[in-house]
Amino acid sequence: MNQGISEHRFSSHGGRSGGRAFQSDSHAGSQGAQRAIKILIADDDRDTVLSLRLLLSTEGYEVLGVHDATSVFSAVRDFDPDAVLLDIGMPQMTGYDIARQLRSTRGNDLLLIAVTAWSKFSDKMAAHIAGFDHHVAKPYQPQQILELLNPLADHLGRL
Numbered sequence: 001m002n003q004g005i006s007e008h009r010f011s012s013h014g015g016r017s018g019g020r021a022f023q024s025d026s027h028a029g030s031q032g033a034q035r036a037i038k039i040l041i042a043d044d045d046r047d048t049v050l051s052l053r054l055l056l057s058t059e060g061y062e063v064l065g066v067h068d069a070t071s072v073f074s075a076v077r078d079f080d081p082d083a084v085l086l087d088i089g090m091p092q093m094t095g096y097d098i099a100r101q102l103r104s105t106r107g108n109d110l111l112l113i114a115v116t117a118w119s120k121f122s123d124k125m126a127a128h129i130a131g132f133d134h135h136v137a138k139p140y141q142p143q144q145i146l147e148l149l150n151p152l153a154d155h156l157g158r159l
Contacts, residue, residue: 052085052115072090
C-alpha cells in the first residue's frame with residue numbers, strides 16, 4: 001500500500017448526522033439507496049488527518065486520509081471524493097498547486113476546503129485564487145468544518 005495513504009477508510013452509519021451526510025447513489029440497484037458522502041483529507045501531519053477522519057466518520061461521512069501531494073491525485077482518481085480538505089503546506093507541492101490542478105481536471109465538481117495554519121489575509125486570497133471554496137485556519141473548531149460540509153448533500157442534490 002502507498003505510504004501516503006492512510007490504511008483505513010472510516011465510515012459510520014450511527015453518527016449524529018441525522019442523514020445529512022448521505023446522498024443517493026444513482027448507480028445503486030434500488031431507488032432511494034444511500035451512500036455516504038466521500039471526504040478526502042490531505043495533510044502531512046498525521047495527527048490532523050486522524051482527528052479529522054474520526055470527526056467526520058462519526059458524522060457519517062466516508063473518509064480517506066492521505067499525507068502527500070502524489071497521494072492526493074491518486075486518491076481523487078480512485079476514491080472519487082465529493083470534497084477535499086487540504087493543507088496548504090504539503091511536501092512536494094503546495095496545497096495551492098494541488099487545488100489549481102484539481103480545478104483544471106475536475107472543474108467545480110469538488111468542494112475544496114483549505115485547512116491550514118497559513119492564515120494571513122494574503123493566504124486566504126491565494127487560496128481563493130487557487131480555487132478553494134473555503135479557508136479554515138488551524139487551530140479550528142470542529143463545528144467550523146462540519147458547517148462547511150453540512151450543505152454538501154443539498155448542494156449536490158443527492159438527498
